[in-house]
Amino acid sequence: MSSTYRGKNLTLTVFGQSHSSAIGAVLDGVPAGFHPDMDKLQSFMKRRAPGQNKMSTQRREADVPEILSGLAGGATCGAPLAFMIRNTDQRSNDYAEICDAPRPGHADFTAHVKYGGHNDVAGGGHFSGRLTAPICAAGGVLLQYLRDHGVTVAAHIENIGKAADVRFDAANVTGDELDALLRKDFPVIDDSAADRMAEEIEKARLAADSVGGVIECAVCGLPAGLGDPMFDGIENRLAQALFAIPAVKGVEFGAGFAVADMLGSENNDPFFMDGDTVRTKTNNHGGILGGITSGMPLIFRIALKPTPSIGKEQDTVSLSNTENTRLTVKGRHDPCVVVRAVPVVEAVAALVLADLMIG
Amino acid sequence: MSSTYRGKNLTLTVFGQSHSSAIGAVLDGVPAGFHPDMDKLQSFMKRRAPGQNKMSTQRREADVPEILSGLAGGATCGAPLAFMIRNTDQRSNDYAEICDAPRPGHADFTAHVKYGGHNDVAGGGHFSGRLTAPICAAGGVLLQYLRDHGVTVAAHIENIGKAADVRFDAANVTGDELDALLRKDFPVIDDSAADRMAEEIEKARLAADSVGGVIECAVCGLPAGLGDPMFDGIENRLAQALFAIPAVKGVEFGAGFAVADMLGSENNDPFFMDGDTVRTKTNNHGGILGGITSGMPLIFRIALKPTPSIGKEQDTVSLSNTENTRLTVKGRHDPCVVVRAVPVVEAVAALVLADLMIG
């Protein structure tokens, strides 16, 4: 494993398995003297917590992180922040079968090969979406830090299956609009999209199936000049970190894959003076040119595959008998992880961006 | 800048500006005793060299890298391989105007902010596509290394503007098919796409405009079990490295963004026994599950924006006068960088993958 993200100033180390006695994270490099607001952190983490509604897994966990260290008198003291969440609701028996028959779409098979059969299969082990909880604990603190420095990060569901929200107005989205988005129960810009998305999810659930989606994230308030090309530019770093979220299969910035079908004269964003500030009229570049922030809103999108755990019977193999077999995945599963992934995307973006805002 | 890629075993450091006296790269960590074939390296590099046809820039450079160190008796000796390419054909005068008026779509403005106006504007400086030449020198050696270990990497142009090639047959593509692709003058699977693509480029050229595209890359022969999730999985590492290629705005693996519109039962790739080997019937996962190779062909795609340098007059600002102005970019420019970027994509993939094949 390599579960440490090393930025320029921040280092995040994630530990735990779905069914280990605890999961957690260590975040090193937060400037001393910062007071995390624990209530806000709790609210933030609740956005990804399971068991909130019929759209997500029925597993219910408090997911209240204990901060083991890193604070003195309620403020960061320079020492690493350590977060721990106890695993209290475990049903390992559900996973007995999959030790031998890897679930299609999961890491069971590849982990089996890499770890010589010693990988922790229960609940997906270290590959479980549950590991995004400590990422949210750390990222939630960093989102507060960014907010204190004038930077707002907010994501919405661009689509779930066929049900689509509108996109951000990339050149004009404001921090206030992002704030409004963050206050919503269901993270879409066009509220009418929420019902259509719920329908898509329900349809998949009833079919013992699952459905994927796209999350779009915007960041307002970043100064121009952040990023270290060629290998540590904003896109390099964000992409590296975002692929740590389970189920992500694509990342794009600004106009993204649509640039392939554009002319230079369409794609180039003309500069203009907005008072004393250099801005661009359009924002196909997504706030990043040459790997460096331009001061325009940073815009990116990630594609999330449908939850691989589905109720339908599937073809797979028996690793011990090296023969074909069939498998029905038991246990509780989200028909769609996209909703709960929205705060995770914000958390990961905060990790990468706060790292560059510090110092 | 952060122009060093640090893998587990390999470290690549790139230096140079478009118009500095030389450009180059240092590649550390290649196993000792490997004999690079210099003729093959030259042929490989020729694929990205400019001035080959009317589809690319008229700048003509030999781009023959001198190997300054790292060999003893023609074989790698454990010391870093250093490649240098002299810059011989420079026209810095073309760039006088853009010191003050940043070119839309280029890094001129963001570099100006980051480097306090000290950035080397000429030819794009360190941001120039020219810096992909030393990446190809290093990657070309690594492609040979991979080949010696049974791994073949080949990319093709999936589309340029509206002109599209077919895609790889992701679950069934073979090393032999990749070899055949590598022997082609124009890297497409369906040869009839070449003419249509050339037309798109010519159309853009005549309009003093430019056009973007998508490159798809396949890797055959990788063993299962490579990659170090969560932050150094194959997708994390490839994405981080691929965004070092100028103009890349999106990266996707396997089915990529299309997963957002799929059901789990469609997207999950069923396992089956192929003799003694575990394979999947489909390959939506692109050869990577949980950040670890599955042994299936690795498939990814990148989106390249249209060259920002176009002949049309564009809106921009004067940085000294902080007022709006207009700019016509002079100099020679590719109407489309996609063709020349194909070997660069292969070189970057080789860097990431050879790193994990070693030791």
Added chain:
Amino acid sequence: MSSTYRGKNLTLTVFGQSHSSAIGAVLDGVPAGFHPDMDKLQSFMKRRAPGQNKMSTQRREADVPEILSGLAGGATCGAPLAFMIRNTDQRSNDYAEICDAPRPGHADFTAHVKYGGHNDVAGGGHFSGRLTAPICAAGGVLLQYLRDHGVTVAAHIENIGKAADVRFDAANVTGDELDALLRKDFPVIDDSAADRMAEEIEKARLAADSVGGVIECAVCGLPAGLGDPMFDGIENRLAQALFAIPAVKGVEFGAGFAVADMLGSENNDPFFMDGDTVRTKTNNHGGILGGITSGMPLIFRIALKPTPSIGKEQDTVSLSNTENTRLTVKGRHDPCVVVRAVPVVEAVAALVLADLMIG
């Protein structure tokens, strides 16, 4: 802070403060399928635990690490190993005064500057020797791993003040001799040194003072060929890691500083064939040539300063009044940390060396 050691295969992250609710460490990269022996780990950690005798601090703590994650069925599963030790015996009141008056020889002042006065002063915060407990937890597992691969690490006290042990016979020390050393209650080669050392410590204790010392460490069983010069050779890596132990002020390998007064003909270790093995007659090189192991015993020494916490009144300053003042450090303190540091040195060596033995 930068409390993460990143090796080639292993990453160790340490968290906690002397008086935070817990301290701990996350160790990533241990090969899957390894069964740590918890009893042996407990015995190893007991060697550094406080409160064992009158020679060390009276603070009594169980220091039993809980393994939060990283195991499945008692064996490592590829996921990071997380260790946590609860802090149960805290007396923060003892430290009220030093918030304003930095203790000479401690990090109070420098941490105050670096963290803008937000550092956790209690018990030394993250700078406390207590943080070596989780390092021992992680290192203890790695010592077992090394042992399983034929590598034995053992250290002894070379001297405490004027009381000196004999040195290792650097060219001839064997794994069996190291085993014998590890079984001793007091880690010296010449048992008669133990009483003399105890006397030095008692003398310091009675004088409300403290005393420093030197620890010498030997490693037997390492293969030749480990190490990545120039910046990641064995000496570079060991030195970097060893200076993480509080109070270390010097590191030397083989003959160390004595080489300054030697002729080449004395210092050079002649090679000879010992059966099929290339060995050296002497071992001034300490098992490392050019940053790479030679297969000879690895020998290094570290100098530990006397505990800065002493009972005597000392000159210092008031940071708030910016005036001179005097301070008497209260609380319980070791008159000598050298004895308890011996397993810490072994643990740190194990971290660096296991990292290179893996893969």
Added chain:
Amino acid sequence: MSSTYRGKNLTLTVFGQSHSSAIGAVLDGVPAGFHPDMDKLQSFMKRRAPGQNKMSTQRREADVPEILSGLAGGATCGAPLAFMIRNTDQRSNDYAEICDAPRPGHADFTAHVKYGGHNDVAGGGHFSGRLTAPICAAGGVLLQYLRDHGVTVAAHIENIGKAADVRFDAANVTGDELDALLRKDFPVIDDSAADRMAEEIEKARLAADSVGGVIECAVCGLPAGLGDPMFDGIENRLAQALFAIPAVKGVEFGAGFAVADMLGSENNDPFFMDGDTVRTKTNNHGGILGGITSGMPLIFRIALKPTPSIGKEQDTVSLSNTENTRLTVKGRHDPCVVVRAVPVVEAVAALVLADLMIG
């Protein structure tokens, strides 16, 4: 190999072998807009150049580094600085014999094992002291940068064999005194030591032998608060980097190994107010407490072993015949590398410290 030093802001990559066509270094992260003074750089590098006097090797090389990239209009532009020095005076024939018979004290044997016999034996290959020339090129620029920011770095020879200089007055040494030291032809504080040292060297030379020494380095003008414990504190980083210098076998800070024989009441440096500045009366801590600079002069010492290349016949083995044999090392060799190593030590210190001064 791992010939890249990665700091927080700076990355240095060194390439070349003693007899490759060139050696060099790439330095990434120097702030843009800095004007290196090339004459001063040349003067600095001359201090380590060979062939200057009878005290050093007779190999004569201009060692004028060509700056291949990283400058625009004479100032750093944000792109990596690449330095190249051509190797013009090579005598590979001298090294034929040692391919089979490793030289005692050299890396020949360990490199043979590590690189499977493919290592470049000629002149020591990548392990040659010659590789310190590009380190000096990069470090020389950084010394200028530090100077511009009020930081002066200077080292002197503390002893060569029995001939000893006085030490720095650690608590009181000033930047002016360091400046005076830097202007000397022979870097000692007490000029009378120079003759005695020259005698030691000459004695060794006449005996076809060599002699080691100690270099002491002081740094004035550093602010308090630099360093990132526990693994990236000043001592960790300096030690890691200093062991990249060939022949270094020990590193100590402040009182160093002498602390082992001190009482806490002797070793603790009392704080006092010097006007508005907190200083210490003594400086046993060498300007570093808890891995963080205190604002007092930074003091460290390194031990250099005698040059392993000596004219005397030595015992070794034949690697091909696996039998004992004898070897007389031919070629030109320094009887003492200590004098030429002084600027190398300053350059390495500059690398580590400038890294932390930036940003």
